[in-house]
Amino acid sequence: MKVSYNWLKQYVDVKLPAQEIADRLTMAGLEVKGSQTIGGDWEGIVIGQMIAVDKHHNADRLSLVTIDLGGEKQETVVCGAPNCAAGIKVAFAPVGSTLINPHTNQPEKLKPAKIRGVVSAGMACSEKELGVSENHEGILVLPPDAPIGKPLNEYLGDTIFNFEVTPNRPDCLSIIGLAREIAVLTGTNLHLPDLIYPESDRSITQDATVEILDPDLCPRYCASLITGVKIAESPEWLKKWLLSYGMRPINNIVDITNFVMLEWGQPLHAFDFTKLTGRGIVVRRARREEKITSLDGVERQLARDMLVIADKEQAVAVAGIMGGANSEVSDDTTSILLESASFKPTSVHYTGRILGMPSEACVRFERSLSPELTIPALKRATKLIAELGGGQAAKGIIDVYPGKQERKSVRITTAETKRVLGVEFTVDEVAATLNSLGFECQPNVSTGSVIAKAPYWRSDISIPVDLVEEVARVRSYDRIPTTLLAEPIPKHDPAPITGFKRKMRQALAGYGFQEIASYSMVGMDSLTRLSPQSKKPQPLPVRISNPMTIDQEYLRPTLRGNLLAALSVNRAFLEDGLRLFEAGKVYLPKDADLPDEPDMLCGAIAGRRGERWWQGDGEPVDFFDAKGIVEGLLAQFNTTARFDPANDESLHPARQAAVTIGGKQVGVVGELHPAVAGHFELPGGVYLFELNLPALVLHTGFMMYQPIPKFPATIRDIALVVDVTVPHQKIVDIVRAVSLVIDVSLFDVYAGEQVPAGKKSLAYRLTFQSPNRTLTDEEVNRVQQQILNRLVAEVDASLRG
Amino acid sequence: MIQRLEGLNQNALRELDAIKDTPTLEQWRIRYLGRKSELTGMLRGLADLPLEERKNAGAFANRIKAGLESAFEQKNGALKAESQSQVLRTGEAEAAHGDITLPGRPCPSGRLHPIMETYREICDIFVSLGFQIVESNDVELDYYNFEALNIPAEHPARDSMSTFWVDYENDRGERTMLLRTHTTCVSARVIHTMKPPIRVIAPGHVFRYEATDATHLPMFNQVDGLAVDKGITMADLKGVFYEFARRFYGPERRVRFRCDYFPFVEPGVEVAVECAVCHGGGCRLCGSSGWIEIAGAGMTHPKVLERGGIDPNEYTSFAFGIGVDRIPMLRYGIDDMRLFFGNDLRFLKQF
Numbered sequence A: 001m002k003v004s005y006n007w008l009k010q011y012v013d014v015k016l017p018a019q020e021i022a023d024r025l026t027m028a029g030l031e032v033k034g035s036q037t038i039g040g041d042w043e044g045i046v047i048g049q050m051i052a053v054d055k056h057h058n059a060d061r062l063s064l065v066t067i068d069l070g071g072e073k074q075e076t077v078v079c080g081a082p083n084c085a086a087g088i089k090v091a092f093a094p095v096g097s098t099l100i101n102p103h104t105n106q107p108e109k110l111k112p113a114k115i116r117g118v119v120s121a122g123m124a125c126s127e128k129e130l131g132v133s134e135n136h137e138g139i140l141v142l143p144p145d146a147p148i149g150k151p152l153n154e155y156l157g158d159t160i161f162n163f164e165v166t167p168n169r170p171d172c173l174s175i176i177g178l179a180r181e182i183a184v185l186t187g188t189n190l191h192l193p194d195l196i197y198p199e200s201d202r203s204i205t206q207d208a209t210v211e212i213l214d215p216d217l218c219p220r221y222c223a224s225l226i227t228g229v230k231i232a233e234s235p236e237w238l239k240k241w242l243l244s245y246g247m248r249p250i251n252n253i254v255d256i257t258n259f260v261m262l263e264w265g266q267p268l269h270a271f272d273f274t275k276l277t278g279r280g281i282v283v284r285r286a287r288r289e290e291k292i293t294s295l296d297g298v299e300r301q302l303a304r305d306m307l308v309i310a311d312k313e314q315a316v317a318v319a320g321i322m323g324g325a326n327s328e329v330s331d332d333t334t335s336i337l338l339e340s341a342s343f344k345p346t347s348v349h350y351t352g353r354i355l356g357m358p359s360e361a362c363v364r365f366e367r368s369l370s371p372e373l374t375i376p377a378l379k380r381a382t383k384l385i386a387e388l389g390g391g392q393a394a395k396g397i398i399d400v401y402p403g404k405q406e407r408k409s410v411r412i413t414t415a416e417t418k419r420v421l422g423v424e425f426t427v428d429e430v431a432a433t434l435n436s437l438g439f440e441c442q443p444n445v446s447t448g449s450v451i452a453k454a455p456y457w458r459s460d461i462s463i464p465v466d467l468v469e470e471v472a473r474v475r476s477y478d479r480i481p482t483t484l485l486a487e488p489i490p491k492h493d494p495a496p497i498t499g500f501k502r503k504m505r506q507a508l509a510g511y512g513f514q515e516i517a518s519y520s521m522v523g524m525d526s527l528t529r530l531s532p533q534s535k536k537p538q539p540l541p542v543r544i545s546n547p548m549t550i551d552q553e554y555l556r557p558t559l560r561g562n563l564l565a566a567l568s569v570n571r572a573f574l575e576d577g578l579r580l581f582e583a584g585k586v587y588l589p590k591d592a593d594l595p596d597e598p599d600m601l602c603g604a605i606a607g608r609r610g611e612r613w614w615q616g617d618g619e620p621v622d623f624f625d626a627k628g629i630v631e632g633l634l635a636q637f638n639t640t641a642r643f644d645p646a647n648d649e650s651l652h653p654a655r656q657a658a659v660t661i662g663g664k665q666v667g668v669v670g671e672l673h674p675a676v677a678g679h680f681e682l683p684g685g686v687y688l689f690e691l692n693l694p695a696l697v698l699h700t701g702f703m704m705y706q707p708i709p710k711f712p713a714t715i716r717d718i719a720l721v722v723d724v725t726v727p728h729q730k731i732v733d734i735v736r737a738v739s740l741v742i743d744v745s746l747f748d749v750y751a752g753e754q755v756p757a758g759k760k761s762l763a764y765r766l767t768f769q770s771p772n773r774t775l776t777d778e779e780v781n782r783v784q785q786q787i788l789n790r791l792v793a794e795v796d797a798s799l800r801g
Numbered sequence B: 001m002i003q004r005l006e007g008l009n010q011n012a013l014r015e016l017d018a019i020k021d022t023p024t025l026e027q028w029r030i031r032y033l034g035r036k037s038e039l040t041g042m043l044r045g046l047a048d049l050p051l052e053e054r055k056n057a058g059a060f061a062n063r064i065k066a067g068l069e070s071a072f073e074q075k076n077g078a079l080k081a082e083s084q085s086q087v088l089r090t091g092e093a094e095a096a097h098g099d100i101t102l103p104g105r106p107c108p109s110g111r112l113h114p115i116m117e118t119y120r121e122i123c124d125i126f127v128s129l130g131f132q133i134v135e136s137n138d139v140e141l142d143y144y145n146f147e148a149l150n151i152p153a154e155h156p157a158r159d160s161m162s163t164f165w166v167d168y169e170n171d172r173g174e175r176t177m178l179l180r181t182h183t184t185c186v187s188a189r190v191i192h193t194m195k196p197p198i199r200v201i202a203p204g205h206v207f208r209y210e211a212t213d214a215t216h217l218p219m220f221n222q223v224d225g226l227a228v229d230k231g232i233t234m235a236d237l238k239g240v241f242y243e244f245a246r247r248f249y250g251p252e253r254r255v256r257f258r259c260d261y262f263p264f265v266e267p268g269v270e271v272a273v274e275c276a277v278c279h280g281g282g283c284r285l286c287g288s289s290g291w292i293e294i295a296g297a298g299m300t301h302p303k304v305l306e307r308g309g310i311d312p313n314e315y316t317s318f319a320f321g322i323g324v325d326r327i328p329m330l331r332y333g334i335d336d337m338r339l340f341f342g343n344d345l346r347f348l349k350q351f
């Protein structure tokens, strides 16, 4: 909300610099999000009066103007503005002052100038040159009462604060509300406008009626009647304040309702009384199929639960949202029925949303405005209409108030201030603070308590801690000391996944992987690309009912799509090898319940094994790079996995493996299916691995120290010839099942001329060791023979050469 | 005997003199000083000699052995020195036509994402202050995101937290699942499920239905914190944040606590640190205020505790929420949030 400091000063005797006010309000909860200084650069510019306007002897369109600057001082300037006229008051800028250049919009120093032979001592400024508006049609004409010789800064200078009012303080969506805060925070006096006006002899109830049919949506409806009104332009002062807020003046009646809304925070509505059928107001829910034409001429369909203001026949306004064209104040209006009412915030909020008509009134009604606010606002506006519109106010007002509620008192103790804030405020401090805010207080020093009743405009106070905040914010949060939690640290039971995820990520960075981060929301398109046949995933992922874009319609059931997209974005770097991973949640739908959100780790490698280098480039990566990374990661957590054939449709059918630990699959590794690679515009040779971290973490963390062997190991190399279909893992399983074998490692694989067709040779290094003795050659020979026997029996192996 | 020893000694010394490399030297050592060497054999054979002869020959043989051993050590030292200077000479020769400014063999160096690293830094500080990390679902029940936090339906605060809803309706046709709009819902869950004393922090993604631009993303990052115990005050909240700011931003940066409003705390606080660029004077970065907002915080609203089954008359509590994304933006001068999720290596490789 943009508010002029000058306007605020009409209500509160404050002389502090604008920045100081902004700081104090900000600290106390009313944030000033920037401010705009008007006239800060008007050094030397003063108010002058044009006393003579003569034609320039060398140019038809220029005038020679004599300006009276007061105190016998006069200057002559050359002026080209069409609205130059003797008698008007203007802003005179002498040579050397700084003005906005209207062509470049940049501030410039006014240089001495000779215009067509005549020396100009300065100039009369336009609004644009002064930086107050974009208007450069003519010079700024000041009101006739502007004091000659006074610096313009003192007369027109202002600061416009941009307040960010929090939702709990609807009272501060008004000049008076803000002025009240300033008065409290600076210890100065608040002046409220006079609300007394002369009334006619004829009571309003003789001419108008108000009936509330739906009091649940309208706790209070007040109205006044003013007759003999003349619609006209508003006076300058009124227009000035509206303009300072950014509102365009329209006519005196509309301007007054707007002005009072800004001043008090209570929206008002003026009806042309003669256009109300039956001369009465009925507040009711809209009828079935009811329509209303708004002021912009658009016919709007109303819903049954919207509240309307109607006359005896039809809706004439939508409560709190907009007026109807049928009862609009026009140039020939003479009788005004002025509405000041209280509507249920949620109803106004809902109706405003449906009709799509945000307005200043709507913004205020949506917050809980006090029904008590209707009366002062109504009286203030009635008084202004009578004064400025030349009308006569009827006697009394109509006040229908079915929703009246007693304001409750809240008790606060000094002990409570200490309990919440860590510093105790005295009864005197509490009572004085609350009093200054308009609370009615009953302090009791002996019990250390204050019973406080909030003023009507504070709808946000209901429990003791609300009062604690009031005291703390007015007395400043700086009063609160700084302590570090003194209580013992609670017992903790951290989830193992948190630390595990972090270590995994660090390990991958150590392997040269770049971590990426991506949106949890994905498009169906990105998911179907993961299928070689572009099938939709089954089951369908969690859908968002109001996505921003179709690219963000689903919650990702896999990290793969985003990771491959990132790989694709960076494919220019493939030559140097790409290694990317993401660790994050996937979302797996569950019936009628929150989805499962396991943390997954997905990595991809592509291109070369290393960056290009001057002594030769790295080889392209292959399946065993990816598998080796997975094995390395698992080894860091003292666990090993089995790699069994798998059938993941995104991967190459023959080059993929399920990662299995303890009989449970915890991940997969493999080459990206060429069709899928194509969908992501990636070349072949992309390898992917994916690990389910919560499943994996179950197999980590527990580790017992193994003593360093005391007795020497015996090492034997054997080369086996087996059928090409026999997997290495099978041989390892057989060998490891034999006691005294502590390690078996493959060091060569060969198929070719040296072995028969359909066979391959596998060379292993076996390590034999006993924890309690040195093995003899004979013992090792015996075990080795045992191994060979089993290999012959189970995989038809033979020893090579 | 003596003659044999003398001859042996001379042969050995002559051969040693000619040796030019370590393997040959080792062969020499085995031949003349090893367990199966002639000398060792002769020393062993002394036992068969008559006493007088044994005495003389023994002393002589031991003298020769000691002499040979010392000659060996000397030669060994000389050969090692020669070999080292050889290495140095080779290096010099290479350097004459080599170029040490050529790039080294590339060693893969991965990096972690700046947002994830910021999470880590924040969490580490709070963990050291006795807070436990708690993670929870991104998809949350309407109840924990709003009602449990004192934000009933139609509360104006809901407007500022435009919500993504999950496409699901219960039997009564109500949407009950949403993408959490703040990590404060984790604190709400903790209040409902844990017993005081409690000190937790909850890092995680949050979601708002907002159009994407340089400073708004539909998904961003928060760390929420909660402490519940008997005797916790706003002074503790202040202390914890001064400590956090001191460690995270350094001891020189001033911290500001000002009144602010959030439905789930009372009193409410906005925590800000002095702008690192203008030091409070006001600049473009801090929106001319001189301060950078780092967290929303306050004393947990009694209704929020009560709803979760904690008696607000017995326990007090503070809660805070730290925006994560702005931290690396300000620290590295990043002016467009979208870069974080664009995953362009030209961006990510810089961190």
Ligand SMILES: [Zn+2]
Residues within 6 Å of the ligand: B275, B276, B277, B278, B279, B280, B281, B282, B283, B284, B285, B286, B287, B288, B290, B291
């Ligand atoms: Zn700054």
